[in-house]
Amino acid sequence: MICATAAVAVLSLLAPVSASPQRLPARTADPLVGTWDTAAIPLASIRAGLKAHGYAADSIDKLFHSLLINDHISKSIKYEIRFYRDNGAPFQIVIYWDPATHPRPSYAGADHGPYKLLPGRRVAFRGTDPPTNTWITTYSYAAIGKTLRLKFASLVEPGLSENQRLADQKKKIALAIAPYKKVGP
DSSP states (O other): OOOHHHHHHHHHHHSOOOOSOOOOOGGGOOTTOEEEEOOOEEHHHHHHHHHHTTOOHHHHHHHHHHHHHHHOOSSEEEEEEEEEEETTEEEEEEEEEOTTTSOOOOSTTOEEEEEEEETTTEEEEEOSSTTGGGOEEEEEEEEETTEEEEEEEEEEOTTSOHHHHHHHHHHHHHTTSSOEEEEEO
């Protein structure tokens, strides 16, 4: 069951995004716009981060098995997030790969969708297509100079079981394990 505050937050994120370009006032300029990436993160670091969030070894092993089978990730993982404007609306796209085994993938087919800056240096991501357009992942962030640090806050996936949400949440937590460096506009 979602509390009323969470429901209001989710509904506000699901509101239509204006397609017309909008200029943000200087004092509220978006500090996330640009391309950010991590160094290669050893899977041992991902394991430690997930363990710190309360995940058991067998649950983490399931994630690693999935990453190996589906994404050929066996040694490390590198993330890249690009925050940009699409017809004036804030969008993000995320790619990840194992640089020890594969070159950087293209953005084609990558997870993407709108994002919204929230009070208290928080950011909420959602997908573009059903059902991910109703799924909200929230992070707190600190963008200082060319360094971005994310901290996982929450994942809301209406219509999915708690077990599925906890399984999906592992990838969202992993995205915030290491700091990002700004590598492009």
